[in-house]
Amino acid sequence: MMPSFLRLPIYAFELSDKSYKYLRLKEERGGIVLDDFGEGEIAAGVIEHGEIKKKDILKALLKELFSKKNIHFTAISLPEEKGFLENIQLTGIKESELRQALELQLEEHVPLPPSEVIFDYILARNEKNHLDVALNAFPRALVEDYLEVFSSAGVSPTFMESELTAATRSIVPQDFASPAMVLDWGKTRISFFIVENRVLRFASTVPIGGEMLDQAIAKNLNVSLEEAQKLKAKKGFLQDKDSLPVFQAIVPVVTAIREEAEKYINFWQTHSENKEAPKKLFLSGGDANLPGLPQYLEQELGLPVVMANPWVNVKFPKYYLPNLEFKDAVRFSISIGMALAAMDKEKTI
Ligand SMILES: Nc1ncnc2c1ncn2[C@@H]1O[C@H](COP(=O)(O)OP(=O)(O)OP(=O)(O)O)[C@@H](O)[C@H]1O
Ligand SMILES: [Mg+2]
Known part of the structure; x- marks a missing residue:
């Protein structure tokens, strides 16, 4: 494993229509600590229901922030409101054939031409006679807009995911x-x-x-x-x-x-x-x-x-308290969930 001081930090970025939030978790010897976080306002009309309407304004805002804070890598949340979440039961196929099988039937589940869709899936249950899959798709144009804005603001997006998938990771206890x-x-x-x-x-x-x-x-x-x-x-x-x-x-x-x-x-x-x-x-x-x-x-x-409790799956060092009050931590559930996944990705870039 790469020593943590050599790792390139990935900042989790959470966007809403009127706000952005970012956060990074860091592994230390005794556990995981809150390395950095922050937030700011986004003017009305720049993002509407998750769709970026005024790219230049958002670009400029992010560019300034990234350069001020010396941020080079980000994870980005996607607005679930613009996504398609489908539960699909598949029979007669192996787990290794899942992506291909889903690709072939994408049109049945998402009301867009397959070429205009980007999707991900989770095998929710592997039953005796079928696979139970959660499919999460987003319009390609929306994903590309987010990538374009972040890239031209000077960072490399390392991964993107549905904001609610991220929130699930931080909020729902591992044994629930x-x-x-x-x-x-x-x-x-x-x-x-x-x-x-x-x-x-x-x-x-x-x-x-x-x-x-x-x-x-x-x-x-x-x-x-x-x-x-x-x-x-x-x-x-x-x-x-x-x-x-x-x-x-x-x-x-x-x-x-x-x-x-x-x-x-x-x-x-x-x-x-x-x-x-x-x-x-x-x-x-x-x-x-x-x-x-x-x-x-x-x-x-x-x-x-x-x-x-969005910290429930974060193993803090003994006696450690993050510098973020509980009533505010619940506003960062999406960021914390992405930051948890970002820590794993940091080991690989
Ligand atoms: N202690 C509190 N009691 C009640 N409401 C609060 C408290 N603190 C903040 N709020 C409210 O929480 C909201 C901001 O929360 P949050 O940061 O989760 O929103 P957001 O993610 O920016 O918005 P959205 O995702 O809905 O576009 C505001 O409406 C604010 O008034
Ligand atoms: Mg929000």
């Missing part, structure tokens, strides 16, 4: 094989996803962002957006007398989220191979910090709801 649901609730959107055996099997992203809560509070309570954000973080979904005005302002948004979650849980229970309902719900993203949210969802959905 049962189906689980994850909610990643950020500023502009919420992703609902279902994993089984730590493999991403279902995903849906809905444009209900945490900023909608700010707007609802600002409007209903006639306060500034800044003040609304503070009230959200402090009162959230608590229902004591003092918090009630905030609760009433945001109840329609949280109810919509509960209904979506219910819909996907039922879908998985009726459509998946095992017909097994998710056993647990993990909350990640900045707006998962909403006080009272886990309790509310637990009661309404009837399954255990916990805050995700």
Whole structure:
């Protein structure tokens, strides 16, 4: 193994419509430590629903950052909202023939000509009479846009993956094989996803962002957006007398989220191979910090709801605490998941 001080650092890069985040983990003698992280804003309209609309602006922003921080290698997350996630059962073929078999039937699963698709897959289960595969595809044009922007900003992209595959790697504990649901609730959107055996099997992203809560509070309570954000973080979904005005302002948004979650849980229970309902719900993203949210969802959905711990699969040295508060670490779940994979790639470049 190459000594870690000689390794070329790969930075995990997570992009959303209005923000970028980056993070690197580093192996030291006693375990893995948080080497570096950061984040910044992206102006509205530069990326829309994961599609890069203004390449030059994003290029310029990244170029400055990469040169300031001396970053040369990156991993990049792809917006699952623009991807195609399909569960496919294949019979009569060997594991070694999987890619070829999937290539031949790509058109049945992805509504684009095969030449315009880039795909990856995970063998989720190797059953006696069939292979159960999770296929994750992205439009080639989208992937090429990301590559072009990062390359022309001066870095070599080493790998790309679906943001939710990355989040699954950091959030779901290594020994958690049962189906689980994850909610990643950020500023502009919420992703609902279902994993089984730590493999991403279902995903849906809905444009209900945490900023909608700010707007609802600002409007209903006639306060500034800044003040609304503070009230959200402090009162959230608590229902004591003092918090009630905030609760009433945001109840329609949280109810919509509960209904979506219910819909996907039922879908998985009726459509998946095992017909097994998710056993647990993990909350990640900045707006998962909403006080009272886990309790509310637990009661309404009837399954255990916990805050995700995106460090759960990172073996820190003894007594080590990362310099990133827990309520912020849940906003970096995707970056942390990619950084875990990046550490392995660093050994090979
Ligand atoms: N303590 C807190 N309590 C409630 N909400 C919070 C807290 N801290 C941050 N937020 C909210 O979290 C959101 C930012 O989270 P996050 O970094 O996950 O979003 P994002 O990834 O940039 O956005 P998206 O992926 O939705 O485009 C904002 O809406 C912010 O108001
Ligand atoms: Mg996000």
